[in-house]
Amino acid sequence: MRLAGFPAVCAALVAMLVLAPAAAHAEKYAVAVFSGLDKITARVTSFAATVDTPQSKGAHEVLVRA
Secondary structure, three states: OOOOOHHHHHHHHHHHHHHOOOOOOOOOOOEEEEEEEEOOOOEEEEEEEEEOOOEEEOOEEEOEOO
């Protein structure tokens, strides 16, 4: 029994392992900046929320988790 496609499969597996992208390392920030659009006045407001501290803006409350 001969495995005709075996070299091609091996080459594909090696290519996937070698050419696979490295894992991304996200930088940690202490503050998240949000922007909100008031649809009535068409104004954009921005606010910052620190990590693990509830921040309220209008009727919404945001809690940023790291």
